[in-house]
Amino acid sequence: MEQTVEQKLKALWAWQSIETKIDKIRQVRGELPIEVADLEDEIAGLDTRIEKIRNELDEMEDSIVKRKNMIKDSQAAIKKYETQLNEVKNNREYDAISKEIEIQGLEIQVYEKRIREAEFEIKNKTDVYDATVKTLEFNKSELEIKNQELDNITSETKKEEDQLVKEVGAAESNIEERLLKVSKKLRKSFRNGLAVVFIERNSCSGCHNKIPPQLQSEIRQRKKIIICEHCGRILVDEEIANEEVDA
Numbered sequence: 001m002e003q004t005v006e007q008k009l010k011a012l013w014a015w016q017s018i019e020t021k022i023d024k025i026r027q028v029r030g031e032l033p034i035e036v037a038d039l040e041d042e043i044a045g046l047d048t049r050i051e052k053i054r055n056e057l058d059e060m061e062d063s064i065v066k067r068k069n070m071i072k073d074s075q076a077a078i079k080k081y082e083t084q085l086n087e088v089k090n091n092r093e094y095d096a097i098s099k100e101i102e103i104q105g106l107e108i109q110v111y112e113k114r115i116r117e118a119e120f121e122i123k124n125k126t127d128v129y130d131a132t133v134k135t136l137e138f139n140k141s142e143l144e145i146k147n148q149e150l151d152n153i154t155s156e157t158k159k160e161e162d163q164l165v166k167e168v169g170a171a172e173s174n175i176e177e178r179l180l181k182v183s184k185k186l187r188k189s190f191r192n193g194l195a196v197v198f199i200e201r202n203s204c205s206g207c208h209n210k211i212p213p214q215l216q217s218e219i220r221q222r223k224k225i226i227i228c229e230h231c232g233r234i235l236v237d238e239e240i241a242n243e244e245v246d247a
Helices: 005-028 032-085 091-172 177-189 213-221 238-246
Strands: 196-200 234-236
Touching (some): 005 091, 005 234, 005 238, 032 091
Parallel strands (some): 196 234
16 A cells, blocks of 8 residues: 555654664764774784784895805805915916905905895884884774773663664665665765754754745645755654654
8 A cells, every 4th residue: 555645754754763863872982983993904004014024024134144154155265265376386377266265255245245234124124113013012902992992882772773773674664665765865965864854943954944934834734745945855844753752
């Protein structure tokens, strides 16, 4: 059986009233859910950054070990060449071995320079690593506090909210699909989530603009669905609103 306009208006107001109660419960949580989500994202990013720095430090430490081993190899080669110098039989061999000793000496200098650079970089990265770890620990403690606050607030209102969510589902079933779709879109358009409002002091209780007397009369007749010409919200008369409050 098709609903009358009056039934549609009453169903819309009932739905809006329940949604408003849910909104008020969720407003008590304030920005906590967003803050918790932001902290969780930040912690995940810090974990990734710490792992990246740790890997870079490991690679640099490995490079230092490798270059120290290369220095040992070059030093061993120099000793071998110096021994060979005592056994040379002509200037050509002497010059060739001397050149090899010089090359090995230059390579040692390069390795030592690279080691100093790596040690300097390790110091800088270690400072960054330590600062990042401190930030991570602080954020984790902050997250624990905010999660506790959120849990406390949620536990106090969860039962009521769950019941209201069931009620809003039941209320939606009494509204035709097209009208519900429009109303939900309206709800998302306004920060206060009010898609269906009533006449209050001859004005729209949503945007507070005056409603002409003729339009007020039409709203009270409940013969058609009327929207506020200023904000686009669906308008109901005071009596529908009061009936819901009394109920």
